[in-house]
Amino acid sequence: MYTGFLHLHSVLRYVALLLLLIAIINSFVSWMKKSTYNSRDKKVGLLAMIGVHIQLLVGLALYFMSPYVRFSGFSEIMKDPHLRFWTVEHITLMFVAIALITIGRSSIKKITNPITKHKRIVIFYGLGLLLILAAIPWPFSAIARPWFSF
Numbered sequence: 441m442y443t444g445f446l447h448l449h450s451v452l453r454y455v456a457l458l459l460l461l462i463a464i465i466n467s468f469v470s471w472m473k474k475s476t477y478n479s480r481d482k483k484v485g486l487l488a489m490i491g492v493h494i495q496l497l498v499g500l501a502l503y504f505m506s507p508y509v510r511f512s513g514f515s516e517i518m519k520d521p522h523l524r525f526w527t528v529e530h531i532t533l534m535f536v537a538i539a540l541i542t543i544g545r546s547s548i549k550k551i552t553n554p555i556t557k558h559k560r561i562v563i564f565y566g567l568g569l570l571l572i573l574a575a576i577p578w579p580f581s582a583i584a585r586p587w588f589s590f
Contacts, residue, residue, distance in 0.1 A: 441505065442502070442505045442506070442507075445498060445501050445502050445505065446502060448498055449495065449498045449499055449502055450585075452491075452494060452495045452498060453495065453576065455491055455495075456488075456491040456492050456494075456495045456572075457569070457572070457573075459487050459488040459491040459492075460488045460491070460492065460541075460565055460568070460569045460572070461569070462484060462488065463484045463485050463487070463488035463561060463565055464561070464562055464565050464566055464569065466480075466481060466484050467481065467484075467485070467557075467558040467559075467561035467562045467565070468558070468562050470554075470558045471555060471558035471559050471562060474554075474555055475554065475558070476554045477548075477554035477557040477558065481557075481558070481561075485545055485561055485565070486545070488541070488565065489541055489542060489545045492537070492538050492541055492568070492572075493538065493542075496534065496535075496538050499531070499534060503531055506526060508522060508523065508526040508527070509523075509526050509527045510523055510527055511527075521582060521583065522583055525577070525583045526583075529575065530575050530577070533571050533572075533574060533575035534571075534572065534575055536571055537567075537568040537569075537570075537571035537572045537575070538568065540564050540565075540567050540568040540571070541564060541565055541568040543564060544560055544561055544563065544564020544565055544568070545561075545564075547560055547564070548560050548561065
């Protein structure tokens with residue numbers, strides 16, 4: 441079961457990143473062109489938010505199944521870089537990133553100026569994307585994982 445969730449989380453990582461990039465680029469181009477905020481913009485932002493929330497749910501299931509996450513011996517956890525990353529750092533950065541994306545999406549609902557809407561999406565989704573990229577265990581990082589966990 442753990443392996444299946446790990447594979448799903450690995451594949452969905454790229455889907456969520458792609459959706460976030462599309463939403464950010466779409467809003468940035470619309471912001472620069474001073475375009476209206478239309479239903480397509482709304483759907484793109486919503487799909488990106490849904491993508492990261494699905495990734496969060498799969499990640500939470502993994503968190504409670506993972507052999508790399510410990511719930512006792514906090515001083516030992518903090519001394520071991522691998523345990524600290526999986527138990528504390530990864531989940532904290534991801535929660536903050538997804539919170540920023542969700543706040544960005546919900547903060548534009550009452551705004552009437554379309555340029556401000558696009559700007560908020562770029563800022564909040566962009567900050568969320570940066571945190572997500574920082575929290576991914578890339579193959580070239582100290583806490584390396586392969587590009588795909590198959």
